[in-house]
Amino acid sequence: MATHQRDYAFLESTVSICPHCLRRLDGKIIRRKNAIYVTRVCPEHGLQEGIMEENADYWQKRMLYTKPGTAVATQTERSKGCPFDCGLCPEHEQHTCIGLIEVTQACNLRCPVCYAAAGFGEPLPLETIKKMLAFYQESEDGQAEILQISGGEPTTHPDIIAIIEACREAKIPYVMLNTNGIRVAESEDFVKKLAQFHGGFEIYLQFDGFDESTYSHLRGRSMLDTKLKAIANLTKYNIPITLVATVERGINDKELGKMVEFALKQPLVRGINFQPVAFFGRLNGVDTSNRITLTGILDGIEKQTNGMLKVSDFIPLPCDVDRVAVTYLYRENEQFVPLMRQIDVKNYLPAIRNTFKFNPEEFVKDLAKSATGPADEKCCDYLGIMKQFKRMIPASYFLKSETEKHEYISANTFRVSVTSFVDAYNFDMKSMKKECVHIITPELKKMPFSSYNMIHRPNVAHTPAVPTA
Numbered sequence: 001m002a003t004h005q006r007d008y009a010f011l012e013s014t015v016s017i018c019p020h021c022l023r024r025l026d027g028k029i030i031r032r033k034n035a036i037y038v039t040r041v042c043p044e045h046g047l048q049e050g051i052m053e054e055n056a057d058y059w060q061k062r063m064l065y066t067k068p069g070t071a072v073a074t075q076t077e078r079s080k081g082c083p084f085d086c087g088l089c090p091e092h093e094q095h096t097c098i099g100l101i102e103v104t105q106a107c108n109l110r111c112p113v114c115y116a117a118a119g120f121g122e123p124l125p126l127e128t129i130k131k132m133l134a135f136y137q138e139s140e141d142g143q144a145e146i147l148q149i150s151g152g153e154p155t156t157h158p159d160i161i162a163i164i165e166a167c168r169e170a171k172i173p174y175v176m177l178n179t180n181g182i183r184v185a186e187s188e189d190f191v192k193k194l195a196q197f198h199g200g201f202e203i204y205l206q207f208d209g210f211d212e213s214t215y216s217h218l219r220g221r222s223m224l225d226t227k228l229k230a231i232a233n234l235t236k237y238n239i240p241i242t243l244v245a246t247v248e249r250g251i252n253d254k255e256l257g258k259m260v261e262f263a264l265k266q267p268l269v270r271g272i273n274f275q276p277v278a279f280f281g282r283l284n285g286v287d288t289s290n291r292i293t294l295t296g297i298l299d300g301i302e303k304q305t306n307g308m309l310k311v312s313d314f315i316p317l318p319c320d321v322d323r324v325a326v327t328y329l330y331r332e333n334e335q336f337v338p339l340m341r342q343i344d345v346k347n348y349l350p351a352i353r354n355t356f357k358f359n360p361e362e363f364v365k366d367l368a369k370s371a372t373g374p375a376d377e378k379c380c381d382y383l384g385i386m387k388q389f390k391r392m393i394p395a396s397y398f399l400k401s402e403t404e405k406h407e408y409i410s411a412n413t414f415r416v417s418v419t420s421f422v423d424a425y426n427f428d429m430k431s432m433k434k435e436c437v438h439i440i441t442p443e444l445k446k447m448p449f450s451s452y453n454m455i456h457r458p459n460v461a462h463t464p465a466v467p468t469a
């Protein structure tokens, strides 16, 4: 065989799976031009190559931000190998930053992109949900941080208000209600009831853009009026909102900048999260060759916000550098300015917890702790960051009551994040093991969101092949 130059650079070995039969396979991570791919060869289905990221420079630098994971209780044993042992099994490398309980599989939409393939199903009994909440707390040593109430469409659950109350009783500090917004838009009475959960509660509202053709494609019907009405109702009752957009190339990737600008103008919208479509649930088996990735979305945000937000303003979230990129903006003279332009976050990793939550007070306390901690954990420039930080957070903040502090942070900071998921097409086991969004199941297990949707969800079309080593 004549020698020839490969068209890629080999970066790492990994374990992947075949997207057709889910066999575990040795894989390679390669860089071709400015993109990252995972490749593997299935004895039955041949060479499989899936794009992982479109901005290789960002991906290769992400490890500068990684931190040791937090170990927590596990529920299963090592047996067939990742991702078949969920979970959590002892091989999992991160605790639960966000726990998610699907309170019903029923839904008033049939979105073609639904990862849960939701539509029909009985609501989970409240007593079962209470047991799941207790399990979540116990598994995190009483320190559970964030819970998303999800589905299906959770607002169709007849006990939805009692479920949020149960989260309070279980002492979950931050509760997010994931919703498509239909009930919130249609029933002001319902929104009034939600308003009682002031503080530590927000609505995670599906919002995919402004073009009705986007909604027809992603959600199966027009929805823009519903979304705008939902935002108006929530604003009227002072309920904080995070917008969450599913992004598909060629459908709504041209509206990223417009969505950020719209979100910044809404007084109760505290953040926006973009999620590239993942190929499981109803999208399993659909052509993935044109998929958009986390870094493709970052590039799009930079191009479409005219320099207001740049890729360099985002950092990989230290608890899961592969799958979450985030930036915080703070209000300065009625403008929002990216925090990461003021602080080189990777110099302060010891002071950043494995969490999605941003709490300046905890950050400052942790900085102080790490400034006096063991040498290898010390922040390199504690005084430097304090100076920068105090310029942004006025000293008067620290004199406020807990409620005032919460309100100050809510009103003066804004979060833009991108969260991507692992599916059978871009599967990289290293990344899978670090995932920190976990579904709490009625059987009292914690399943990483991606592996659950890929192979463990009871109603998925993809039936796992018997894994072979």
Ligand code: SF4
Pocket: 081, 082, 083, 084, 085, 086, 087, 088, 089, 090, 091, 092, 093, 432, 433, 448, 451
């Ligand atoms: S995804 Fe995590 S919990 Fe599941 S098998 Fe892999 S290491 Fe274990």
Ligand code: SF4
Pocket: 107, 108, 109, 110, 111, 113, 114, 115, 116, 117, 118, 119, 151, 152, 153, 180
């Ligand atoms: S994506 Fe959400 S709103 Fe759409 S069908 Fe699935 S659960 Fe329902």
